[in-house]
Each structure stands twice: as C-alpha cells, then as structure tokens.
Amino acid sequence: MVVDNVPNEDEHVNRLFHALSDATRRDILHRSAEGGLSVSRLAEDYPMSFAAVQKHVAVLERAGLVSKERRGREQLVRTEPDAVRRARAALDRIEDLWRGRVDRMSLILDEELGA
Amino acid sequence: MVVDNVPNEDEHVNRLFHALSDATRRDILHRSAEGGLSVSRLAEDYPMSFAAVQKHVAVLERAGLVSKERRGREQLVRTEPDAVRRARAALDRIEDLWRGRVDRMSLILDEELGA
DNA sequence: GTAACCTACAACCAAATGGTTGTAGATAAC
DNA sequence: GTTATCTACAACCATTTGGTTGTAGGTTAC
Numbered sequence: 001m002v003v004d005n006v007p008n009e010d011e012h013v014n015r016l017f018h019a020l021s022d023a024t025r026r027d028i029l030h031r032s033a034e035g036g037l038s039v040s041r042l043a044e045d046y047p048m049s050f051a052a053v054q055k056h057v058a059v060l061e062r063a064g065l066v067s068k069e070r071r072g073r074e075q076l077v078r079t080e081p082d083a084v085r086r087a088r089a090a091l092d093r094i095e096d097l098w099r100g101r102v103d104r105m106s107l108i109l110d111e112e113l114g115a
Numbered sequence: 116m117v118v119d120n121v122p123n124e125d126e127h128v129n130r131l132f133h134a135l136s137d138a139t140r141r142d143i144l145h146r147s148a149e150g151g152l153s154v155s156r157l158a159e160d161y162p163m164s165f166a167a168v169q170k171h172v173a174v175l176e177r178a179g180l181v182s183k184e185r186r187g188r189e190q191l192v193r194t195e196p197d198a199v200r201r202a203r204a205a206l207d208r209i210e211d212l213w214r215g216r217v218d219r220m221s222l223i224l225d226e227e228l229g230a
Numbered sequence: 231g232t233a234a235c236c237t238a239c240a241a242c243c244a245a246a247t248g249g250t251t252g253t254a255g256a257t258a259a260c
Numbered sequence: 261g262t263t264a265t266c267t268a269c270a271a272c273c274a275t276t277t278g279g280t281t282g283t284a285g286g287t288t289a290c
Contacts, residue, residue, distance in 0.1 A: 008266080011139070012140040013138070013161050014136050014137060014138060015133040015136075016134035016136075016241075017132045017133070018133070018136035019130075019135035020132040020205075020206075021129050021130075021132035021135075022134055022278090023125040023128070024286085026205070026209070028130070029209050030208075030209060033209060038236075038237095039237070040235080040236055040237080041235075047185060047280070048278090048280090049219055049279075049280065049281080050236090050237085051238090051239085051279085051280075051282095052278070052280075053164065054237075054238075055238090055255055055277090055278070056278090059278095060276095062276055065234080066218075070237095072236090072286095072287060072288070073233090073235070073236050073286065073287035073288060074287090075236080075237065075238095076281095079209070081210065084206055084210050085210065088203060088206045088207075088210070090141070091135075091199055091202055091203045091206070092203075093145075094144050094145060094148060094194070094199050095196065095199050095200065095203070099151070104132070106130075119244090119283095131256080146253070153266075154267070155265080155266055155267080163248090164249075164251080165266090165267085166249085166250075166252095166268090166269085167248070167249055167250075169267075169268075169269090170238060170247095170248070171246095172251085173246090174247095177285075179235095185267095187266090188256065188257035188258060188260070188265065188266050188267075189257090189265090189266055189267080190266080190267065190268095201254090219231065
C-alpha cells in the first residue's frame with residue numbers, strides 16, 4: 001500500500017491546477033494576495049452561501065495556495081506565493097519542452113524522477 | 116442575457132486549468148509537444164481504454180491546449196504553445212499582485228530603515 | 231450573562247467528471 | 261473486396277464537485 005496521506009508530486013500538481021480552475025477561487029486568490037481577509041469578509045462579495053465560499057477556501061488550502069491564520073473569532077486568509085510559483089514551474093516544464101530546450105529538460109526530468 | 120456560446124475569458128481560463136489538473140493530460144501535453152502523435156499511439160502508454168484517452172485529448176482540445184490534424188486515418192495531436200502561455204499569464208497576474216504587495220512592503224521598510 | 235458574529239462541519243442534492251463497453255464510419259493493408 | 265486499424269460517439273455507471281440548509285462551538289460586544 002502506498003502511503004497516500006503524503007501525496008506525491010502529481011497529486012499535488014493536480015490539486016494546484018484544480019484549485020485554479022474556478023473563477024471564484026481565482027478571485028479569492030487575488031483578493032487574499034493583498035492582505036489578510038476573513039472568510040466572511042470574502043464571502044460577502046460572491047453570489048453564494050458562506051458555506052460555499054468556505055469550501056472554496058478549503059480547496060485552495062488543500063492545494064497549498066492559501067493559508068489561514070486565526071485572529072480572534074475570525075480566520076484570515078492569505079495566499080501563499082510559493083504555491084503560485086510551483087504552478088508556474090509546472091507550466092514552464094511544458095513550455096520548455098515545446099521550445100525544444102532538451103538540455104534544461106533532462107535536468108528537470110532528473111529532478112522529477114528523484115534521481 | 117450574456118451570450119455564452121462565445122465563452123468569456125473566465126470560462127476559457129477555467130477550461131485551461133481544468134485541463135491541466137490531470138496527470139494523464141499533462142503527460143499527453145508533454146508528449147505531444149515533441150511532435151505529432153496519433154491518438155492511438157498516445158493511448159498505448161496509459162492504463163485505460165482508447166476511448167478514455169480520446170476524452171482526455173478532447174478536454175485538452177476544448178481548452179485550446181492541443182489541436183488535431185488529420186493525416187490519413189490517424190489524427191495527429193500537437194500542443195498549442197500559445198495556450199500554455201495564456202495559462203502562465205493568468206498565474207502571472209496573481210503573482211504580480213503578490214509581488215506588488217511585497218514591493219510596497221519593502222518600500223516601506225526602506226523608508227523606515229533608511230530615513 | 232446574553233446576544234450577535236465567525237467558523238466548522240454534516241447531510242443532502244444536481245450536475246459534471248472519468249472511466250467503461252459497444253457501435254459505426256473512414257482509411258490503409260493485403 | 262475483405263480485413264484490420266484508427267477514430268468518433270453514444271449510453272451507461274460510480275465518484276467527485278459545487279452548491280444548499282441546518283446544527284453546533286467559540287469569540288466578541290453589550
């Protein structure tokens with residue numbers, strides 16, 4: 001049995017892009033990049049229930065794109081720039097392949113295969 | 116009423132990231148970046164039916180990430196670099212926002228420490 | 231203390247997703 | 261011409277997703 005509470009890299013990238021595939025979640029990312037917004041504050045601006053926004057934040061959190069910090073009774077959401085950069089790196093790998101940068105590619109492959 | 120058979124930008128980005136949120140599809144992208152592979156050729160290497168791979172290619176195609184070119188009885192798949200770049204641009208917007216915040220912060224820090 | 235607010239989480243539901251098998255149409259090979 | 265190959269697409273199924281409402285616990289305000 002594979003230990004899958006320690007997700008592998010593929011699963012992590014899956015979650016990253018899945019989290020980014022929803023306009024509400026991308027908007028939450030944008031707004032939370034500015035500073036710490038509470039979940040209910042975020043929820044005010046979307047045409048859906050508080051619980052729905054809470055779920056969107058949870059998806060972003062599982063993807064590592066945001067983290068939450070408790071302050072009093074509210075939970076402040078802030079985006080994690082490292083995760084955004086990881087997503088970009090995944091796209092870079094695809095783009096590099098297209099450009100035929102085989103040299104950089106083999107380096108990256110080594111990385112990915114853990115060799 | 117919004118004309119929505121002409122998908123707006125959000126919908127397009129949704130499809131882009133959704134297409135990227137699956138490891139099989141990312142692998143197809145990687146392999147199709149090298150050159151034109153037929154769908155059945157692609158399908159050989161995945162532990163699923165031909166129809167399943169066909170669906171994955173369709174998802175990539177709807178996202179604009181690949182295009183198909185008929186050659187004889189086979190359909191050659193090749194990745195569209197422009198779409199990959201569009202996805203990166205969406206991430207760049209998020210990252211820019213964050214970087215903007217950091218720049219402002221370092222500015223403030225500079226002021227405080229330097230003045 | 232009580233009321234109001236913020237969050238967590240469960241239960242439920244419709245729709246989308248990711249897979250399957252099966253059928254059918256074109257093209258290539260023999 | 262027949263057969264094999266490649267693709268398209270429909271129908272079906274289990275699971276996930278994205279939304280809802282409802283309940284409960286913690287924190288702040290009065």
